[in-house]
Amino acid sequence: MERIIFHIDVNSAFLSWTAAKRIKYGLFPDLREIPAVIGGREHSRTGIVLAKSISAKKFGIQTGEPLYKAKEKCPDLKIVHPDFKLYNECSKKMIDICTKYSPFVEQFSVDELFLDYTNMEYHFGSPINGAKLISEAIKKEMGVTVNIGISNNKLLAKMASDFEKPDKIHTLFPDEIQSKMWPLPVSELFMVGRKTEEKLKNIGLYTIGDVARCDRKFLRSYLKEQGELTWCYANGIDISKVNHKESEAKSIGNGATLPKNITTSKSAYSVLLGLAEKVGERLRKKKLTATVISVSLKSSDFKTYSHQKALYSPVSSTYEIFHYSKEIFNEMWNCSPIRAITITLTEFQTSEDMQCCFFTNEITSKALKTDNSIDDLRAKYGHNCIMRASLINTHLSHKITNAQDTTLKSNLN
DNA sequence: TCTGGGGTCCTAGGACCC
DNA sequence: TCTGGGGTCCTAGGACCC
Secondary structure (H helix, E strand, C coil), X not given: CCCCEEEEEECCHHHHHHHHHHHHCCCCCCHHHCCEEEECCCXXXXXXXXXXXXXXXXXXXXXXCEHHHHHHHCCCCEEECCCHHHHHHHHHHHHHHHHCCCCCEEEEECCEEEEECCCCHHHHCCHHHHHHHHHHHHHHHHCCCEEEEEECCHHHHHHHHCCCCCCCEEECCHHHHHHHHCCCXXXXXXXXXXXXXXXXXXXXXXXXXXXXXXXXXXXXXXXHHHHHHHHHHHCCCCCCCCCCCCCCCCEEEEEEEEEEEECCHHHHHHHHHHHHHHHHHHHHHCCEEEEEEEEEEEECCCCEEEEEEEEEEEECCHHHHXXXXXXXXXXXXXXXXXXXXXXXXXXXXXXXXXHCCCCCCHHHHHHHHHHHHHHHHHHHHCHHHCCCHHHCCCCHHXXXXXXXXXXXXXXXX
């Protein structure tokens, strides 16, 4: 039996959610009705456009471009800082609303989800009708609009939700693929990025239809697994299921682009310590330990290098994460200026497994106790209530600890 | 003042074992 | 001393997503 799958996508999510919150607090005008963007620190080199209003788009402003460039295109542009805590709350709320229309809901990203509507017609009517009910419920309860794509599988539903925006419902059933999807440029196809687009154009494939009609085996030999996938997607083939069970994270990482390029190992260590604190706190919050640590560096010419280390016993304390990332850093750094640093932890075990680990020594358990106390304090009184002496006044601490710690006040201004 | 931050998955090469 | 092939695991890098 054919399934009915919805893909639900919040229109300019970060901007819409922020706008809805401002309106709730009586702050006008509506950000969606003026040239406005959500973006980081305007005067720092890390400030880029994360989301834009429709009128900002009319000025040629694009997601991902530096804020100063956006401001050049539109001097009156309103810039509002992101509030990731709010976005996570909104994401959860949206899932709650959708779960009333089907128990099979899969979160795909902070602002997108899949919903399996199969057999729900009995309760909520035709797929179009069900989609209208969901769209109206989200609008009423959250004050934002969504696009909903409807089809028989996730890929086609996702492609459909990307058609005309905002506040629209589109279908893309298999008999509509030729007319609605094949004429689109190949770059519009899910999982075709810049590199693959170039390779496809090199062999004369410009539209999704070109790819669909090309020989499957040939494309596979040309692009390997990626070729197989692209051919299947171009033909609307996708057998993946809506996975409504929450899947465990496979990696946890934190990184930072520095205000200035780093040229000494001493300043790199400060950054590593700040990142180790952050990533460690997240790991411990999930009651996990990790056995692989990786450090990646971005040089001033935007090339990234990474090294990883498999550990004999799992770690979770800031002390250990810092210790090993420093070791990895020393091994790999060639003294060229560093633009950004990231620490990533993988290969998790639950911390219960670790507690009975034979190798857990006194230093480790002491470090863990300290970390847990700090984590508790921060959970209660906010991240900045306590800080390592070595990080004070480095202004790196500010950069790292405040990266996502935006207050209500600054968001409403 | 060019280009954030957090993820997943795939590939290719090398080490090591039988 | 020089030779094989298959399998697994690890690592670094790269592609893609939002």
